[in-house]
Amino acid sequence: MNKLKADGHYLxxxxxxxxxxxxxxxNWLQEKGIPFxxxxxxxxxxxxxxxGNARKVYADLYIDDKQVGGLPPWRDIYEMLGHEEK
Incomplete structure (x- = not known):
């Protein structure tokens, strides 16, 4: 998530x-340094x-730990978005 934030994504x-x-x-997110x-x-x-401010948050992309197949490793998620490793 730090890389996504650094690339300019709104989290x-x-x-x-x-x-x-x-x-x-x-508090947990802040203690772990997870950006949002x-x-x-x-x-x-x-x-x-x-x-208006709908109950469901609008996004271009949702990353969900309960998705079918489970949450892939963050490195894989980053690569799926088409970003190159720095």
Missing amino acids: VIWTCRAGDQLTEAI NRINDNHPESVAKYG
Whole structure:
């Protein structure tokens, strides 16, 4: 995710956590140095474009740990996006 952020991607964490569990998740992400731009919230440009802040966060690409087949290694995800290793 650090490489994706460095490449200029806008990263949104979408989680079902709320309240104390959400706070714990945010703290964990920050402690681990995992970058993100927003959590459970749409990019302001998307809100303006579509006239509201929908519950489901809009994205060009979703990376989900519960996807069919499981989560591939991050190196593979990065390569799938067409980025070259630096």
